[in-house]
Amino acid sequence: MKNLIDALEKNSALTKEEFTFLIKNHDEETDRYAALKARKIADDIYGKDIYIRGLIEFTNYCKNGCYYCGINCTNRDAERYRLSDEEILLCCEKGYELGYRTFVLQGGEDPFYTDDKIAAIVNSIKKKYSDCAVTLSIGEKEYDSYKKFFDAGADRYLLRHETADDAHYRKLHPESMSLEHRKKCLYDLKEIGYQVGCGFMVGSPFQTAENLADDFLFIHALKPHMVGIGPFIPHEKTVFADKKAGTLKETLFFLSLLRIMEKRVLLPATTALATIDSTGREKGILAGANVVMPNLSPVGVRKKYKLYDGKVCTGEDAAECRFCLERRIESVGYHVVVSRGDYKA
Ligand code: SAH
Numbered sequence: 143m144k145n146l147i148d149a150l151e152k153n154s155a156l157t158k159e160e161f162t163f164l165i166k167n168h169d170e171e172t173d174r175y176a177a178l179k180a181r182k183i184a185d186d187i188y189g190k191d192i193y194i195r196g197l198i199e200f201t202n203y204c205k206n207g208c209y210y211c212g213i214n215c216t217n218r219d220a221e222r223y224r225l226s227d228e229e230i231l232l233c234c235e236k237g238y239e240l241g242y243r244t245f246v247l248q249g250g251e252d253p254f255y256t257d258d259k260i261a262a263i264v265n266s267i268k269k270k271y272s273d274c275a276v277t278l279s280i281g282e283k284e285y286d287s288y289k290k291f292f293d294a295g296a297d298r299y300l301l302r303h304e305t306a307d308d309a310h311y312r313k314l315h316p317e318s319m320s321l322e323h324r325k326k327c328l329y330d331l332k333e334i335g336y337q338v339g340c341g342f343m344v345g346s347p348f349q350t351a352e353n354l355a356d357d358f359l360f361i362h363a364l365k366p367h368m369v370g371i372g373p374f375i376p377h378e379k380t381v382f383a384d385k386k387a388g389t390l391k392e393t394l395f396f397l398s399l400l401r402i403m404e405k406r407v408l409l410p411a412t413t414a415l416a417t418i419d420s421t422g423r424e425k426g427i428l429a430g431a432n433v434v435m436p437n438l439s440p441v442g443v444r445k446k447y448k449l450y451d452g453k454v455c456t457g458e459d460a461a462e463c464r465f466c467l468e469r470r471i472e473s474v475g476y477h478v479v480v481s482r483g484d485y486k487a
Pocket of ligand 1: 211248249250279301342343373374375376377414450
């Protein structure tokens, strides 16, 4: 197994068969070996710096029906909300004071926000905070829309591919959605010039080792600047309510593999990881992650942006989150930096 990890480090790739073997057979010793290597690689490139992104969950309206997601359009019990432009700018103002230099606007696919509205919001943030990066995470659009947001000043875009296997994609999404389109979006975003993030849920329903091997191969081919992974966690009001959550052990191992494969990639230790383990973020950093994305949304709406059950950090305000995080990161020998935290080419 260690020879495969060494080969991944050296060649930045493995065959599908090799990935599958590693995913099926890794044990604690493999995990430790991979984590040490991953951290060494991250430390060599990013030092002990951890980049922070202020996450603004600005709408939980969504036109899609993704089976895993708590805010999908079929969930009649979700209490829907939208933040006004002023509320979004207020989040940025607070975030800026707390040292955030990246704002991530995330939401469901909400038709209320036309391309012009999104472009205007991006533009107003960039005008006020020209030293900050703006990341969008608002789902699948067409090339021209992405171009419009980019021209308005958006720097980065997060769009997890969710799974690189077509049959698996079908089991997670309704007919109206397609993996082909999602992949096209990612390539469009890259072409336009965004720093692009893809990613997947660990332990999503029906996921196989072969599917995961395809995820690694897809990521290697796309060469994204960021990769977001976190455990799948069931939501009580979805058709996957009774499915099992992804595990800490698998998530940490995959973070390490991603770091070893895509050495310079920006790799968040996600909120979902912190939700399944009380020190999940710290463990994620020790496995090779170098980014955290605390919540900047107003406390009043946080519980409503509920993608899965038990989501942590929904009660504290932005300042509390920021200081709690700083302590946690320092406890494992790293520190938060006040910086845009761009990809180091
Ligand atoms: N509408 C945007 C943002 C989606 S939310 C988009 O389509 O990209 C961000 C991510 O949360 C999703 O890409 C998905 O991977 C993750 N997510 C959704 N439901 C989840 C669940 N039940 N458990 C864990 N992660 C989930």
